[in-house]
Amino acid sequence: MRVAIIGAGPAGMAAAITLIKNNVRVTLFDENSGVGGQIYRNLKNQSDRNVRVFGSDYFKGRYLLNQIEAASKTPLLILKYRATIWSVTAQKQVSWSVGGSSFSQQFDAIILATGAIERAMPVEGWTNPGVMSAGAAQILMKTAAYAPANSVLIGSGPLLYVVACQMIEMGKPPIALLETQTRQDLTAAIRQLCFSAPMLTYLMKGIGMLCTLKFAGIKRIKAITNVRIRSQNKHHIIQFNKGNTEHHIEAETVLLHAGVHPNIQLTQALGLMHHWSNENLSLEPVTDDFGRTTVQDILLAGDGMKILGADAAKQSGELAALALLMDTGFAIAPFDLSKRHAQQKKYFRVRKLLELLYPPKNWHSYPSDTTIICRCEEVTAGEVRHAIKMGCAGPNQLKAYSRCGMGNCQGRFCGLTVVNLISDMIGSPAGEVGYFRIRTPIKPITLEEMANHETISD
């Protein structure tokens, strides 16, 4: 059996290690130039003195990296870096591009571990140069040891604090955090508190980060709404409301973050079944507890299946690999599965707390008419609302009406906003609105790349 694993973050690495231990041949693909995913991005090249900046959570990824490194010296593991996957079929053929050529290979099973992307936070001015996502700032710190100076972070969620604390450690403290969560969110979240190891770990981490921010004297303004960004050269004026009063603050870089959701480009292109998560307010692929999908021998693992964070992603990678081994006739102790599944459930509770504490807010989930929601084709929320008033029936017809979702990113950053707007306008639950039909190739490739095509046989 040869298994393709797409995505070399914690889920993909853990799945690969589990399969290799059982003498299964694995090809592990990643679009970046090394393993780690976004969470352990560039960990291999990081010096120990950066433990201060990125924390022990980042450096514990070395355990997985070392095992992948050791496995790569055996014939069981083939690593494909800088490989842009553009097609995965239900017949388990994987196609990818690397260095101007494209390749296809037939596999016996596939584990998709494509991770999360940041939820779009469409506000006026979010397309201006110098306005980025908070995750982008973290990637800059991890890969280029560079943190933008005099920034303001806007939104909510754990990553907002992680990025702010890392910027402080890098000597570029942000000017302020404009946070969207309210006191009511805190009240709702507090009921989810319970005593479990993952819960305590998260709480300690959270309190630690808030102390770091306080000690560094970073201004935190909570329950803010209606953010508008006006930019000129490298100067941004951020207007926002708090209660009934209007405020403004200036910054050189603006970093937005409204949580993360599964990256569903491949699972949608594959035609897997998805459902609307009322907790994460996003589409999630439908799987069983072990990552099995509606297509046999195609499994999911990690944040691409359900947002639970890096530790849970590692476990779900192991779970998917074990389930696959069991399905294909390998002898697996049932204990291995049930033990990991029980651990996984503890992360669900933590996640529920975070989702209640840092929910996306209506004022940016249903943006004002003048706000661009489709960054690629520059379509505003007003144009989308107009199309729906004219009788546009759903996300796919919206493409014909407005080109929304038809640009390079193929709906990655407007898909959920479109679902929200349509749901709001026609009065149907978001889960019944449908989604863009995502088609292969899921990333733009050149005709030359297609012409230089080679089919790899094992």
Place this chain on the structure above:
Amino acid sequence: MPHNFFYFENQIIEFDEGMSVAAALLRKGINDFRQTQVTQQPRGPFCMMGACFDCLLVIDGLTNQQGCMYLAKQGIRVSRHPSYPLLEMI
């Protein structure tokens, strides 16, 4: 002349090993990479992980290169991405 550098229009941009073209440009304070197709507005890196396509550049004559996914290499020639490259070519 610095050791690791590439050309950005008329400037020389230094980079460290393993850095993307977009990261090297941002570190130098350059954040407008392209003009949009519809309204010719300036755009620059947004997601830095290959998802948003707002950091498109022209690199060594090739259009539509994702600056955040393209590893900086010695001597490459990088420029801002124009709004209508196809019309210009015609």
